[in-house]
Amino acid sequence: MTWRRVFKVFPTVVLVVDVIIRVLAVAVVPRNRRPSSAMAWLLAIFVSPIPGSILFGMLGSSRLPKDRRDKQSEINKFILEATTGIDTETENETEPAWFGTVVQLNRRLGAMPLLPGNSATLLPHYAESIQAMAAAVDAAEKYVHVEFYILARDTTTMPFFDALKAAHERGVTVRVLYDHWSTLRNPAGRATRRWLRANEIPFEEMLPFRPFSGSWRRPDLRNHRKIVVIDGTLAFTGSQNMVDPSYNKKGNIRRGLRWKDLMVRVEGPAAAGLNALFVTDWYSETDELPLPDQTSAADVVDEFVETVTSTTGLECQVVPSGPGFDGENNLRLFNALVYGAQRRLIIASPYFVPDDSMLYAITTAAERGVEVQLFACEVADQFVVYHAQRSYYEALLRSGVRIFLYAKPTVLHSKHFTVDDDVAVVGSSNMDMRSFSLNFEVSLMVRGSEFVDELRLVEEDYRAKSREVTLEEWLARPAAVQVLDNVARLTASVQ
Numbered sequence: 001m002t003w004r005r006v007f008k009v010f011p012t013v014v015l016v017v018d019v020i021i022r023v024l025a026v027a028v029v030p031r032n033r034r035p036s037s038a039m040a041w042l043l044a045i046f047v048s049p050i051p052g053s054i055l056f057g058m059l060g061s062s063r064l065p066k067d068r069r070d071k072q073s074e075i076n077k078f079i080l081e082a083t084t085g086i087d088t089e090t091e092n093e094t095e096p097a098w099f100g101t102v103v104q105l106n107r108r109l110g111a112m113p114l115l116p117g118n119s120a121t122l123l124p125h126y127a128e129s130i131q132a133m134a135a136a137v138d139a140a141e142k143y144v145h146v147e148f149y150i151l152a153r154d155t156t157t158m159p160f161f162d163a164l165k166a167a168h169e170r171g172v173t174v175r176v177l178y179d180h181w182s183t184l185r186n187p188a189g190r191a192t193r194r195w196l197r198a199n200e201i202p203f204e205e206m207l208p209f210r211p212f213s214g215s216w217r218r219p220d221l222r223n224h225r226k227i228v229v230i231d232g233t234l235a236f237t238g239s240q241n242m243v244d245p246s247y248n249k250k251g252n253i254r255r256g257l258r259w260k261d262l263m264v265r266v267e268g269p270a271a272a273g274l275n276a277l278f279v280t281d282w283y284s285e286t287d288e289l290p291l292p293d294q295t296s297a298a299d300v301v302d303e304f305v306e307t308v309t310s311t312t313g314l315e316c317q318v319v320p321s322g323p324g325f326d327g328e329n330n331l332r333l334f335n336a337l338v339y340g341a342q343r344r345l346i347i348a349s350p351y352f353v354p355d356d357s358m359l360y361a362i363t364t365a366a367e368r369g370v371e372v373q374l375f376a377c378e379v380a381d382q383f384v385v386y387h388a389q390r391s392y393y394e395a396l397l398r399s400g401v402r403i404f405l406y407a408k409p410t411v412l413h414s415k416h417f418t419v420d421d422d423v424a425v426v427g428s429s430n431m432d433m434r435s436f437s438l439n440f441e442v443s444l445m446v447r448g449s450e451f452v453d454e455l456r457l458v459e460e461d462y463r464a465k466s467r468e469v470t471l472e473e474w475l476a477r478p479a480a481v482q483v484l485d486n487v488a489r490l491t492a493s494v495q
Contacts, residue, residue: 321441
C-alpha cells in the first residue's frame with residue numbers, strides 16, 4: 001500500500017474508530033455508575049474520544065483485583081457472622097428512634113458491632129496528639145500497630161518515631177502500614193522508609209501500584225486511614241497524618257499553610273475494633289495475620305469480644321469503607337445520619353464535594369428546619385477540589401445552610417460531624433466523591449451526649465476563627481471565578 005493510499009484511508013479509519021468509541025461508551029460507561037459521574041465521563045470521551053477512552057480505561061473502575069476483593073469479603077463475612085447478636089444488648093430507650101436502623105445499616109455493610117464500655121478523648125491540637133500517641137507507644141507492653149496515609153519522620157514527628165524504636169528495642173511487637181504513593185511522594189517519605197529498614201521495624205506499603213505483577217487496578221486508589229493501636233485496648237484515629245503540619249512541602253511553607261486536625265483517643269471495644277481493621281489491612285497486604293496468637297480470623301474476633309467488660313460508657317461503632325466493600329459505607333452512613341437529624345447538624349470537612357444524594361440530604365435537612373452548619377477552609381492545598389467545593393455553596397446557602405470558612409493560612413483538615421445532642425462521627429473520611437468511592441477510610445460513630453458536648457467546644461473554637469459566608473457575597477463573585485468553580489465541579493465528577 002502506497003503512502004498516498006494510506007493518507008486517503010486514514011481519515012475513514014479515524015472516523016470509524018471515533019464512532020465505535022462513542023457507541024461503546026454510551027453502552028459501557030453508565031453501567032453501575034452514578035449519573036453525574038457517567039455524564040462527566042461521557043463528556044470527556046465525546047470531546048476527545050481516544051484520550052478520553054484511555055483515561056476511562058485507567059481510571060474508570062474503582063474495583064480492586066480479585067484476590068484482594070476475595071480477602072476483604074472473607075474477613076468481612078466472618079466478622080459479621082462471628083459477632084452477630086453481641087450488639088443487640090446495647091439497645092436502650094434513650095437513643096433516638098432512628099439510631100438503631102443506622103447501626104443495622106452499618107452492620108450489613110461490614111462494620112463492627114456497636115458496643116458500650118468505651119471512653120473517648122478528643123485531641124484537637126496537632127503537637128498534643130503526637131505527644132499523646134508517643135506516650136501511648138512508650139507504655140505499650142505487647143504490640144503497637146500503626147497505619148497512616150502519610151507517615152513521615154521529621155522534626156515534628158520525631159518523638160513518635162523515637163517511641164516506636166524504643167518499643168521495638170524492648171521487645172514490643174511493632175508493625176507499620178502506610179499508603180505507598182502518598183508517603184513516598186512526601187519530601188520525608190523515602191528517608192522514613194530507610195529509617196524503618198535500618199531499625200528493623202516491620203512495615204508494609206499499602207496499595208503499591210505494580211502493573212506488571214499481574215494484578216492490575218486503578219492507580220489512584222489510596223488507603224486514607226489513620227490508626228494507632230496499643231495492645232488492643234487503646235487506640236487513636238481521626239484526620240491527622242503522621243507528618244509535620246506543613247507536610248514538609250516548600251510551597252506550603254512559603255504560603256505559611258499549616259494543617260489543623262482532630263484525633264480521638266479511645267479505650268474499650270472500639271480500640272479492638274480499630275485493631276481488627278488494622279489486621280484486615282495487614283492481611284490484605286501480606287496474607288498474614290499479624291499476631292503470634294492469631295492463627296485465624298476467629299482469634300481477631302475473640303479479642304474484640306473479650307474487650308466488652310462494661311455496659312456503661314460511650315457506645316461506639318467502627319465503620320470501615322473503601323473499594324473493598326460492595327456499598328459506599330461512609331456515604332450511606334452519612335446520608336442516614338443527616339436524614340435522622342431533627343434539630344442540629346454541624347459538619348467539618350476540608351474537601352466537600354458531595355454526590356447528589358449527599359447534597360440533597362443536607363439541603364433537605366436545612367429546608368425542613370434543622371440548623372445546619374458547614375465548616376470548610378478559606379484556603380486549600382488542592383486547586384481543583386477547592387474550586388469544585390465552592391461550586392456547591394450557592395445551593396447550600398439558598399437552602400439555609402450556614403457556611404463558615406476557617407481563616408487562612410490554616411488548612412482546617414478535621415473530618416467530623418455532630419447530629420442533634422448525642423450522636424457524632426469522627427474519622428478520616430471527607431465528604432467528597434473520592435472518600436466515598438476511591439479511598440479506604442475509617443469512621444468512628446459515637447453515641448453519648450458528653451462526647452458531643454466535647455465536640456461542641458471544638459466547633460465553637462472553629463466558629464471563633466472563621467468568617468461566615470453570605471448568599472449576597474457569594475453571588476457577587478467575579479464571573480470568571482464562577483466559571484472556574486463550575487468547571488472544577490465537572491472534573492470532580494469523573495470518578
